[in-house]
Amino acid sequence: MNIVVCMKQILDPEVPARDFRIDAARREAERGSASLVTNIFCENALETALQSGGNITALTYGPESAEDTLRKALAMKANAAAHVAGEGGHPLHVAQVLAAAIRKLGPFDLILTGRESGDWGAGQTGALLAEELGLPCVSFADKIEVMNDGGWQMADGKASDSSAIRHPPSAIRVRRQTDAGFETVEAQPPLVVTITNAEHNVPRIPKVRDVMMAHKQPLTRFTVDELGVAPADYYEIVELAIPQKETRCELLDVDGLAQRIAEITAAL
Amino acid sequence: MTNVLILFAEDRAAQGLAGAAEQLGGETRAILVDGDYQIEETLDALVDACRGADVILLANDTYSQEIAPRLAHRLGGACVGDGVGVARVDGRVRVTRQVYGGKAHAVVEVRRSPAVLWLRARSFSGGAAAASAAELSRDPGARSGRRSTRIVERNVSAQTHARLEDAQVIISGGRGIGGPEGFRDELEPLAKMLGAQMAASRAACDAGWVPPTWQVGQTGKKVAPELYVAVAITGASQHMAGISEARNIVAINIDPDAPIFKHARYGIVDDYRKVVPLLRERLTNLGNHEGKR
Numbered sequence A: 001m002n003i004v005v006c007m008k009q010i011l012d013p014e015v016p017a018r019d020f021r022i023d024a025a026r027r028e029a030e031r032g033s034a035s036l037v038t039n040i041f042c043e044n045a046l047e048t049a050l051q052s053g054g055n056i057t058a059l060t061y062g063p064e065s066a067e068d069t070l071r072k073a074l075a076m077k078a079n080a081a082a083h084v085a086g087e088g089g090h091p092l093h094v095a096q097v098l099a100a101a102i103r104k105l106g107p108f109d110l111i112l113t114g115r116e117s118g119d120w121g122a123g124q125t126g127a128l129l130a131e132e133l134g135l136p137c138v139s140f141a142d143k144i145e146v147m148n149d150g151g152w153q154m155a156d157g158k159a160s161d162s163s164a165i166r167h168p169p170s171a172i173r174v175r176r177q178t179d180a181g182f183e184t185v186e187a188q189p190p191l192v193v194t195i196t197n198a199e200h201n202v203p204r205i206p207k208v209r210d211v212m213m214a215h216k217q218p219l220t221r222f223t224v225d226e227l228g229v230a231p232a233d234y235y236e237i238v239e240l241a242i243p244q245k246e247t248r249c250e251l252l253d254v255d256g257l258a259q260r261i262a263e264i265t266a267a268l
Numbered sequence B: 001m002t003n004v005l006i007l008f009a010e011d012r013a014a015q016g017l018a019g020a021a022e023q024l025g026g027e028t029r030a031i032l033v034d035g036d037y038q039i040e041e042t043l044d045a046l047v048d049a050c051r052g053a054d055v056i057l058l059a060n061d062t063y064s065q066e067i068a069p070r071l072a073h074r075l076g077g078a079c080v081g082d083g084v085g086v087a088r089v090d091g092r093v094r095v096t097r098q099v100y101g102g103k104a105h106a107v108v109e110v111r112r113s114p115a116v117l118w119l120r121a122r123s124f125s126g127g128a129a130a131a132s133a134a135e136l137s138r139d140p141g142a143r144s145g146r147r148s149t150r151i152v153e154r155n156v157s158a159q160t161h162a163r164l165e166d167a168q169v170i171i172s173g174g175r176g177i178g179g180p181e182g183f184r185d186e187l188e189p190l191a192k193m194l195g196a197q198m199a200a201s202r203a204a205c206d207a208g209w210v211p212p213t214w215q216v217g218q219t220g221k222k223v224a225p226e227l228y229v230a231v232a233i234t235g236a237s238q239h240m241a242g243i244s245e246a247r248n249i250v251a252i253n254i255d256p257d258a259p260i261f262k263h264a265r266y267g268i269v270d271d272y273r274k275v276v277p278l279l280r281e282r283l284t285n286l287g288n289h290e291g292k293r
């Protein structure tokens, strides 16, 4: 089974609000002292792919620094990595770039993305990618099982020598989260799946030795021009601002708090 | 003349979307998307139903979120999600939404038609337009002939008798709770006393202490209770993004510098293991006292 995992490098989203600044003219966050990290849902996606077992390619579209995201993916034990050099853009553009790269790198049985990125949080790229590729899509998944040789194979996290690598699966079963609980969705590959967080896809920490090895592995490199993707209109950010609202917190003792809670709930 | 189309699955959402439609102006229609939801078929049916509309509004439920960008793509339009405000400026649709994990607000201008928007429906005050909704027709002949997927099983988790989004009082726990026992033995009894729903931070859900349906925040539920008690939750911006509409936030945290105290109305700096049992005791006393009056 061949899997591609789309991964995006972003400004560390957990930088505290007091250290967060924006460049209002360019309408984006200032880099400041924040580090660049891989979007958490992309790592959840890679973890999910590693558990379902297969030949995994990590794919990113971004500036030179985004190579770090691929090196980390290789350290987590992705098999290959590809870098499209260029600067982001709106989700349709990103989806078109990723689709073009996937056509060159593929064929793939599974195309995974995160549910959304932690910077702009568009939450669209996976869905648009499915449309660009003419594939079905399952969203907000947290677990993938593959049907091989007549049986469902549970993710076991050490599938690197399993039959899943050699044979394309005949069917894929996806567990996805809903507002009320979860659903099981069955599909035939190829398929796009967007991944959300769950207890069982918390990204693994790579071993030091694998981190070192990852730096020696070759990367496939493309440019947007080579992929032949033309710019398209979609949407523009016309304003960016930091909302100013801080509440004065009244610190209380337990008696005081019980009193307030009783008052608020009595009024309901 | 603009045509605004509302796609909704539940009345509460329809009201909010109708409010948003009024702000955009134009002629408004509504379609109820209900029944046996199957992703690909529903999408096919919607592509036909949506022709002619230049703004399409959906709510922030799972199904709307997954459908909106694909619908936009098929109609040659553009999607913006998670909107909390809409406006039309020089004929163009603009959407206000949180970005950078809730640390900033952006106004996004849509540059294609139709504009397909999914909105935090409860952030809009209700409008009247959704009164006459049509059912989505599922003409099997209209299918695109693409390969499909099948939802073969639906599981509803235990705590859905009342939806978190509609809860008036919420008791929410974070990583500092330390394990499922703290949720069960300390927070749940407090929630019972107050008739509250339970919720959690992402960290507590990822740890597997509570189900993922409890997660509140940017990528969890958006709630709007009168009272939100955040117990051992730092108050990361991504968590706060889910409670921006909460009326009264109470923080119980051992760390006086936790960002949650910048958002809370009332707070206690102490170990929740000490605070919560005492709080239950005091509330019981207050309750008994009131009972006698």
Ligand SMILES: Cc1cc2nc3c(=O)[nH]c(=O)nc-3n(C[C@H](O)[C@H](O)[C@H](O)COP(=O)(O)OP(=O)(O)OC[C@H]3O[C@@H](n4cnc5c(N)ncnc54)[C@H](O)[C@@H]3O)c2cc1C
Pocket: A013, A014, A040, A116, A117, A118, A119, B101, B173, B174, B175, B176, B177, B200, B201, B202, B203, B204, B215, B216, B217, B218, B219, B220, B231, B232, B233, B234, B235, B236, B237, B238, B239, B242, B252, B253, B254, B255, B258, B270, B271, B272, B273
């Ligand atoms: C793209 C993205 C999306 C995200 N979406 C969400 C989301 O939807 N919802 C969400 O919640 N998070 C989300 N997060 C994660 C978020 O950034 C934080 O990491 C998370 O909210 C932290 O959870 P926490 O406050 O429970 O844990 P921690 O940050 O570990 O905080 C634990 C707190 O408990 C306190 N504490 C410890 N022991 C005690 C005690 N005995 N008594 C009292 N207090 C104690 C500590 O002082 C601390 O403040 C997202 C992150 C990203 C990058």
Ligand SMILES: Nc1ncnc2c1ncn2[C@@H]1O[C@H](COP(=O)(O)O)[C@@H](O)[C@H]1O
Pocket: A005, A006, A007, A008, A009, A039, A041, A042, A045, A059, A060, A061, A062, A088, A091, A094, A098, A112, A113, A114, A115, A116, A117, A118, A120, A121, A122, A123, A124, A125, A126
């Ligand atoms: N520049 C990018 N390179 C690779 N994958 C991306 C990129 N942008 C978005 N994605 C994928 O799309 C997901 C959702 O992103 P978004 O639609 O931007 O919220 C991410 O988690 C990634 O899997």
